[in-house]
Amino acid sequence: MRLVKLLCSISNPRSKSKTLFSLPSLRGGAISFFSSFSSSTAMDASGESLRRDLAGKQAAVDAQADAVRSLKARPGVSPSEIEAAVEALKKLKMESADIARQIQSSTVAADESSSSSGAAAAVGREAFRQAVVNTLERRLFYIPSFKIYRGVAGLYDYGPPGCAVKANVLAFWRQHFVLEEGMLEVDCPCVTPEIVLKASGHVDKFTDLMVKDEKTGTCYRADHLLKDFCKEKLEKDATLLPEKVAELKHVIAVLDDLSPEQLGAKIKEYGITAPDTKNHLSDPYPFNLMFQTSIGPSGLSSGYMRPETAQGIFVNFKDLYYYNGNKLPFAAAQIGQAFRNEISPRQGLLRVREFTLAEIEHFVDPEDKSHPKFGDVTNLEFLMFPREEQLSAKSAKKINLGEAVAKGTINNETLGYFIGRVYLFLTQLGIDKDRLRFRQHLPNEMAHYAADCWDAEIECSYGWIECVGIADRSAYDLRAHSEKSGVPLVAHEKFSEPREVEKLIITPSKKELGLAFKGSQKMVVEALEAMSESEALEMKAALESKGEVEFHVCTLNKVVIIKKNMVSISMEKKKEHQRVFTPSVIEPSFGIGRIIYCLFEHCYYQRPSKTEDEQLNVFGFPPLVAPIKCTVFPLVKIEKFDIVAKRISKALTTAGISHIIDITGTSIGKRYARTDEIGVPLAITVDSTTSVTIRDRDSKQQIRVDVDEVASVVKEVTDGQSTWADVMWKYPTHAVTPADEA
C-alpha cells in the first residue's frame, strides 16, 4: 500500500543530517589524491567481476520494477500479491546497493591501503599538511580555542588573518548569492526548542553510534574503532587469507549502514577493545550529536543548539512567502553558527563542534523547476562525477553544465543553476578548479524523498572533502513542519478561470470499523484515508465485485479484511479556483570553515629564499579573500618617509582598504617575506617623497606610482577592476634589486 508506507516513512529524519558534512571522501568511488601524486583508479580482477554482478542485478531490478507496475495496473490483483512483488523489488534493490558499496570499498582500498606508492603519497600529504598548518598556527590564522586551559577538542578560534579571510568569504557569499539573486536573508537564533528539531527528525535520528570503555567510561565512535581495526589489519597483516581481505574490505564499505547490533557483533567477533586501556567495550548505542540545554529557569523546557540553520527558514516559510508577494520561486538564505557535539573530533578544522554554515533554501513549484537565469551558466564546463561514473569506477570528468541538465544527469534546471553558481563562487574565491568536483549522491546515500543531490567536493591533503551540498529535497521539510505545527506551509496557484476536477472522497465508517477492529480502529481508519487515488479505486472495484478485500495496515504491520460496509469510496466533481501545493526546496548548504581550510591548502606554496638556504611560505590568496590587501613600508627609518607612509595609510583607510604599516627597521626583503606569509597581495614601499613602489606578491614585480595615485591603484587591483598585468602596462616598471627580496 504505497501511500500508507509513505506516511510511515514521513517520520524519517532529515536524512541530510547524517550525510551532509559527514565522513569526507570515502563514499565517492574513485579517490584521486593530493594533486602532486598520481591518482589511482586501477581496479583488480574482483572489481571487474563485481561490476558484472552489479550490471546483472540492476537488470533484475528494472525487470522487477516493471512487473510491479503492471501488477498494480491490472484490475483484480490482490494487495498481497502486489505486496510480495514490492518486497522482492526491495530485496533486489538492497542487493544491488550492497554490490555498489563493495565496488566503492575495493576502489577505496586500492587507493588507500598497503601499496607502497599509496604509502608514499600519504607521507607526502602529511608533510604538506604539516607545513600549511604550522604556518597557519604560527601566523594566527587559527588558534585552538582556550589554549591556555589546554583547549577543547573540536573548537578553534580564527585569529586576525583567519577572521579577515572568513569575513571576506562571507561578504562575497552575500554579494554572489543574496544580492545577485535577490534572496531573502534571515537571522535566527542558535537556541532552538525541542519541538522544532523533533519535527525535523534531529531529536530522534541525529546520532552516531558510541561505545564506552567499561572501566574508565571513555567514549569512542563505534564505526571509527571498527574501521581503524580493519584498515590496520589490511595494512599490516601480510598473512591474511584472500577471503579475510575481502571480508574486511566489505565491512569498511558497509560501515555507514550497520545497525547497533551488527556493529556490536563485529566488535565482539574481532575482539576489539578500548585503544588506550585494552578494556572491554560496551555495546554500541546511539549518541545524539546535538548540544542539549534548557530554556528558561524551570528546567522543563528542553532545547538544543541548532545543528544546521535551515530549520529557521522552514518554520518562517509562510511569512517569507507572503513577504515575496505570495509568489514562487524565491530563495531565503541564512549565515550562522551551527553546533555538533562530535564524539571524537578528528581532522583539525574539517570536523569541529561549532562552525559557520551558509544555507540557501530555494522554494519552487514541484511542477516547474526551470530557472530563468539558467542560460547564464549553461556553457560552464567543469569536473562532475555522476552516479554512473562512480559505479563503473571511472573518474570525475569535465562535463558541460547545459548538457548535463539536458540529458537528465542533473535532475532539473534550478539544481543545475545552483551547481553552476557554486562552481563560480568557489573558483572565484581561489579554489583550484582541477581539485574541485561535483559528485552526485548514490541512491543509497540519498534520503528517500530527495530528487537529486550533488556535493561540491574539494581535494585537499585529507582527500576529497564535501564542502557544499546541493540537494533537491522535494517537499519533505515543509511537510514535516506543517504536520507537527498544524500550520499549513503551502503555496497557491490561482487559476485564471476555475477548473473542474474529479476528487476522491474516502469515508471510512467508524462504527463498523470499531466493531470489527476495536482498539486498532484508529490505525485502520488512517490507513484507509491515506490511500492514493489508484489504490482507492482498486479497493472500490474489489469491494463491489467480491464484497471484501485484504488490506495491509502498515502501522499495525498486518493484513486485515475490509468489508463493503466499512468504507465508502467515490469520485466527485468539483470546481477549483486554485491549486494548493507544498513547494519543493532546493538547498545549497555551505560549510564555510571547510571551504576556508581547503582554500588555505590551495593557496599555499613555498619558494626558495634569495640564498636558497630556506623555503619561504606564501599564501597566494586572490585579493578578494586576502586578509590584508596591502602593506606600507618606509624603506628606511627616516621621518620624511614615515610622514608619507602615514599619508598613504590615511588614504587607504578612506578607500576602505585593510592594510598594515610596518615602520620597523627590518630589511625590506624580510618585511616582504613576512607579509607574503599571510597572503598580502600588494606591498607599497616608500623610497621617496613623491613616488613609491608597489610590489606584487606572486610575481615579485614592482611598478612606480605617484604618492597621490597609489591608494586608487591599490583599490583598482584589490577590488578586482584591474589585474596586476593591467596596471603593469600603465605604470613604469621598477627594477628589482637583490636587496629587495629575502
Add this chain to the structure above:
Amino acid sequence: MRLVKLLCSISNPRSKSKTLFSLPSLRGGAISFFSSFSSSTAMDASGESLRRDLAGKQAAVDAQADAVRSLKARPGVSPSEIEAAVEALKKLKMESADIARQIQSSTVAADESSSSSGAAAAVGREAFRQAVVNTLERRLFYIPSFKIYRGVAGLYDYGPPGCAVKANVLAFWRQHFVLEEGMLEVDCPCVTPEIVLKASGHVDKFTDLMVKDEKTGTCYRADHLLKDFCKEKLEKDATLLPEKVAELKHVIAVLDDLSPEQLGAKIKEYGITAPDTKNHLSDPYPFNLMFQTSIGPSGLSSGYMRPETAQGIFVNFKDLYYYNGNKLPFAAAQIGQAFRNEISPRQGLLRVREFTLAEIEHFVDPEDKSHPKFGDVTNLEFLMFPREEQLSAKSAKKINLGEAVAKGTINNETLGYFIGRVYLFLTQLGIDKDRLRFRQHLPNEMAHYAADCWDAEIECSYGWIECVGIADRSAYDLRAHSEKSGVPLVAHEKFSEPREVEKLIITPSKKELGLAFKGSQKMVVEALEAMSESEALEMKAALESKGEVEFHVCTLNKVVIIKKNMVSISMEKKKEHQRVFTPSVIEPSFGIGRIIYCLFEHCYYQRPSKTEDEQLNVFGFPPLVAPIKCTVFPLVKIEKFDIVAKRISKALTTAGISHIIDITGTSIGKRYARTDEIGVPLAITVDSTTSVTIRDRDSKQQIRVDVDEVASVVKEVTDGQSTWADVMWKYPTHAVTPADEA
C-alpha cells in the same frame, strides 16, 4: 593589611556581568522621557535634605580617608589601629552610597509614579511603540522565533529587512573601529568550557534571584515581583502614609543590592504571592543565567554558551600580544552571539536570550593611558551625564570631550577617545544626538577594580537604554585568567639601559611559623608574603623596636602575633632590564540588537497620505543602514519599460547596490509608500527609455537622470560621497504631480 585584602577580593566576579545590559534606565538619576513629552527633573523637599546629608557624609568620607593615610604614614602605629580606621572609612562610604541611592530613587519615583503628566506620557510612549512595532513586525524586520510553534519568550529572528540593517550596522562597525584603528579581530566559539567562566566569575556570580510558585513551580525574578509590588502601591494606594511612601521608594532604590535573605524577608513582610495563582512563593535563590550544556559524549565536561564575547579575547592575550610585535597598546575585537537564559524576558527586542555583541578590548600600559588620536575627537561636544550631575539631580548636559578629559571627569585619554568614537558611530548610524547621552557609573554600580565606566544610553519609548558600555576594567580580567590557568598574561617594557631598583625581600621562617601556628602556618606565610612594601617596612621597624607585632591574617580572619625570628624583611638592590606588568584593558562593548531597536524608533515617523485620511509609515534610515538602497519601478506595465528596468537592475547589482524591482501594476504612489515603509532612500521610476526619475524618500523631491548614469548617481548618494542636496543641484528637477504620491 591592604594587600591581603586585595588578594581576598580578587576572586570577585567580573562585575560587569551584572551591570552591563542589565535593567535599563532606572539607575541613571533624572530620567527624561520620550522626547515629545517634557522631562521632569523636579525634586521634592526630602530630596533637597537628602542632598544636604550626602554632602555632609562625603565630607566625612574625605576626612576619614585623610586620617587613614596619615595613620599609615606614621611609624609605629599598630596594624589594629589602622584596621579600625579603615573599617570606619568603609562604613562612611557605605552610608554615603546609601544616601546616593535614595536620591536616585526619589528622582526616579518623581518621574515615574503617579503624576498625571507621567501617566499621559506613558500612554503616548506606549502608542508610539505600538505603531513602530506593528510596522516592524508586518514588514518582517523581525519575527518572534519559531512562531508556528507558538514561539519562545526572548528569542527573535531578523527577517529580510532587519537582517540587512544588522549586516549594514556590523559592516560599518568593522569599518569604523576595526579597520580605522587596525584592531585585531578574532572569532571564537560560543561553546565555552566551565573553567574559563569559572575564572571570569560567571559560574559563581552571573545570577539573578528567583522565586518559585510553591505549588505550580512557575519561576519569577524576585526583584521584579518586589519592584512591581512597590510601584503598584505607590501608584494606586492613595492612603499611604508618608513614611510608607519613603520606605517603598527606598526599597526600589536599593533593589539591586539586596541579599537573597533581605529580598525574601521583604517579600514575606509585604505578603507578596505568585502573580498568576496567588500561591505562596519559595525563598529567593540565585539562578545562573548561562545556558549550560555538556561538551563531548561523556557528560563529565560541563560547558556554557558564552554570556559575552570578551573572554575569548582575554584567553588569547598572549598570542595577540605576540602577533602585535609584543607592543602595547593594541586592541582586539570580536563580533558574535552571546546567550543569557533570562528568567522572564520583557521589553521585546531589548531583553532577549540570544543576541549579537560587538566587543573591543584595548590593552594599554596602566602607567600611560594617553591616546595618539585623541586630538581627532577632542572638539566633539555632546550630552554627558557625569556622576556629580546625577547625584545632584541635574540633567545630562553638553560637555566638550577634550575638557571632560582635561578636568578628570573622564578618567583618561583612551577612555575619552573611545567615548568620542562611539558617539560618532551611533550618530552616523542615525541615532538622534539629542536622545543619546553618556552616563558615568556611580561608585556603587562599578566593580571594585574598575577605574571608570560610562554607558552610551539611547532614549526610546522604554526610557534611557544602555546600548554601549565603555569601561576601564584595569588589569582584572587578565589577572583572573593568569591565576586560574597558570599562564602569565603580561606585557614587557624593555629598558634602554638596565635600571637599579630596590626590591623588597620577605622571607618567612617556615620552621618558626610552623611551631607557632601549626595547621594555620600556610595562611600566615601567604599573608606575610603578600604584604605591600610600606606594610612590610612598617613591620620591620616594629619588630626591630618591639620584637613582636600584631598582624591581621585575612584568610584566618584573626590577628596573630609575629615575632622577630619568624620573618626576615630586607630591601635589596637589583639591576632590572625590563618592567613586567599586567596591561589594563579598556572595553567598549556594543549591544547590537539594542542599538538597532533604538535606531528603528529614532528613524520612524508618520506623515499623512495625499487625501489626509491615512497616516503613512516611514523609516528615515540614512543610506548607510537602509536595508535596501533603491527600488526600480516601471511607471506602467509595458515591455520597453521593463527592459530598461532590468538594464538598470543589472547595473545596480554590478555596483553592489541592494535594490528591488517592482513590476506590479500598482499605482506609483502606492509603490513609493510601500517602500518608504521599509526605509528605502531612493526610488527610480522608469517613465521613458532614455531618462528616468529618482525620488528622495524624505523630501519626496525628484530629479531626472540619464538611464546610463542612474546607477552611479545612486551609488554616489548611498555610499555617502554625495548627499541628496548635492545631486539635486547637478540634475534637472522633475516636477512632482499629485499622481506621484499615495
